[in-house]
Amino acid sequence: MSTPDARAVIDLDLPGPQISRHLYGHFAEHLGRCIYGGFWVGEDSDIPNEGGIRLDVVEALRGLSIPNLRWPGGCFADEYHWRDGIGPREQRPRMVNSHWGDVVEDNSFGTHEFMALCELLGAEPYVNGNVGSGTVREMSEWVEYLTRADDSPMAALRRANGRDEPWRVPFWGVGNEAWGCGGNMRAEAYADLARQYATFCRNHGGNELYRIAAGANVDDYEWTETLMKALGCIDCKGKPVFQAVSLHYYTVNGSWKDKGDATRFDVDDWYVTMLRARRVEELLRRHSTVMDRYDPYRKIGLVLDEWGTWWNVEEGTNPGFLYQQNSLRDALVASVHFDAFHRSAERLVMANIAQTVNVLQAMILTDPDPDSGALVLTPTYHVFEMNTGHHDARRLDVHLQDDSDPREVEGQPLELLSASASTKDGTALVSLSNLDADRPRSVLLDLRGMEVTGHRARVLTAPAIQAHNTPADPTAVAPAEHDGVQPHPRGLLVELPPHSYTTVSLDLAPLG
The missing domain is CATH 2.60.40.1180 (Golgi alpha-mannosidase II)
Incomplete structure (x- = not known):
């Protein structure tokens, strides 16, 4: 032998801590063809759908046992006003999606459509609220609209729009990338806002929110420390105003101006990509170490709610739509991330790959030609499927x-x-x-x-x-x-x- x-x-x-199924979470932003043409085709489409939601996409994603889905962004979250996405679709106001392609958004996919999608997928919703251009009242009322059962003003508005019973919404993002597209804030300024906004995101009835503060970009450990300091006494009576902080990290092969091609690369590019993918473990460990100083019993969670590969867009596509192919290289990037996630299970409570359909490191690519209706499962999809046995193990x-x-x-x-x-x-x-x-x-x-x-x-x-x-x-x-x-x-x-x-x-x- x-x-x-x-x-x-x-x-x-000798089993150790539980690997939360939520480490296998997903992300769907109003970006390119992730929502429109990906999840949503509309009720009049020839593609089989339920209430406008594309059923072949749903069926494929059920094979991954998706635990949670983050929406509506991303950068889009901090320019999204939820009231524009409720009520009769033909009466919903339009808006400009300034971050992603400068296209006009008609808001035909809104709160009710997202919650219906989560129900079809069997996934728990992770809703990201608007801190950058919104108000405390706006976010507070969205929580009430979604989760309150009695005859409150927002519950009555929800019923008028066709939904009697409230939904269960466990995960709530308090803004996104406040250091960048979410407001270009200083850490101290955002920390104060996070405390304020999170305070008014109420628990209604039996729905208890897990509030996630917008955390650091890559190795900005000072941002994480500022948020942990803002929590004050974590072990004192009562719960912290937010229960987790986020982190974002993308794997690129080149620079941000030239990230490399999704399918045209050589062996040297392969190894550079793998080195940068494996850096995620260092980032998780070091942010966790910062958090341990203020929270040694690890009551506050770390959420990597944006991760994945980011390549130059495919030729001939809208640069703002972030459409890229997905190769075996992407699959191995995912597999080493999951190993790192498992080793970080004491602190890491959730992760969300960017993004589920047609954007960045997607699970699924759909053909934009409506006559084709083709759907392709990517190599990354298969890594997620092969790993379902790790969920909650x-x-x-x-x-x-x-x-x-x-x-x-x-x-x-x-x-x-x-x-x-x-x-x-x-x-x-x-x-x-x-x-x-x-x-x-x-x-x-x-x-x-x-x-x-x-x-x-x-x-x-x-x-x-x-x-x-x-x-x-x-x-x-x-x-x-x-x-x-x-x-x-x-x-x-x-x-x-x-x-x-x-x-x-x-x-x-x-x-x-």
């Missing part, structure tokens, strides 16, 4: 002992293997990413503390690192059963193809 390249020691009987620490030297990229070491594991309901799921563009790797899963009574494996890869799915070839990158797993005296020996993502499912029983 050949010597494995690496050994992953996993104590199957308990983390298993993976002690990865790699005997190979890391690759030097941009003067920094890049580890070429990534792994995480979890357990629930008498099973375990192990995720393994081989970031080596050219060389296969073998990993010994050194499994301890439980008996493994059965195993199954799946692999996601393709002949070329640039491979991606199109309407003409929708399964160029798709998961397949993996027969490269063999019993070993210490557990299982797993062969990992180059540039691949593999999951190994285990059936467990107590020893003896």
Whole structure:
């Protein structure tokens, strides 16, 4: 038996913190064709729909067990006034979407349509309120409109618009990117506003809001510290005015002015992307460390509510629509993010990939030609689907002992293997990413503390690192059963193809 390249020691009987399913959350902004042409086609469309919501998109996303969906932005949230998106559609006022393409928005997809979408998906709504151009009263009344059951003014308005019972809305964003498009504020100025706005986002009836303050961009640790200071005494009587702070981090290959192409890249670009994707773990750890100083018992959550790859837009598309293809490279970016999320489960309570349909690192691409109606599942979609077993499972620490030297990229070491594991309901799921563009790797899963009574494996890869799915070839990158797993005296020996993502499912029983 050949010597494995690496050994992953996993104590199957020592589960750690729960990996919240909300780490697999999604994001839908009024941006390009995410809402219009993605989720929403209108009731008169020839594409099968329910109340205007595109059913093939819903069916595909149900396969991911989407836990939550963030809406209406993003930058759009801080110029969105919710009253423009209720009532008869033909009477709704129009607005200019100044952030994303300078196009006219007709508000045909609003609060009721979003809540209907969440119900179809089985997802919990994460509504992002308007701090940048809105008012405290406006946000407070939106919460009342959505969640109050009696005959209050906003509950009566909701009933007049056709919805008798209130909705359950657990997650509430208090503005977005206040340091940038949400108002270009200083941290101290926004912290005061966050306290004020969050105070007037009331809990109505049995609906308890989880208020998320607009947090830092990338490595702005001072912003996080300012928000934590603004909370005052977290352990005192009563609850903090907000329950979480957010963080945004995107993976790019070049600079912000030239981010690189989604499908035309070489091996060097591949490795630079992987190095930058793996930086997310450092960011999560360091922001958590700042939060630990003020909140050592980790009562305040960290929410990475925008993450993913960001490439130059596809040629011939509106630059403001952020439409890009999605290759095997994007899938591996997602897989290493999830490993980092699992290792950060003590503090990280939610994450939202940007964005669900037709924008940035999407799950689904739809053909803009209405006669086509084509829908493509991206490689990133498949990583989400392969990882559903981690939802609400308990983390298993993976002690990865790699005997190979890391690759030097941009003067920094890049580890070429990534792994995480979890357990629930008498099973375990192990995720393994081989970031080596050219060389296969073998990993010994050194499994301890439980008996493994059965195993199954799946692999996601393709002949070329640039491979991606199109309407003409929708399964160029798709998961397949993996027969490269063999019993070993210490557990299982797993062969990992180059540039691949593999999951190994285990059936467990107590020893003896």
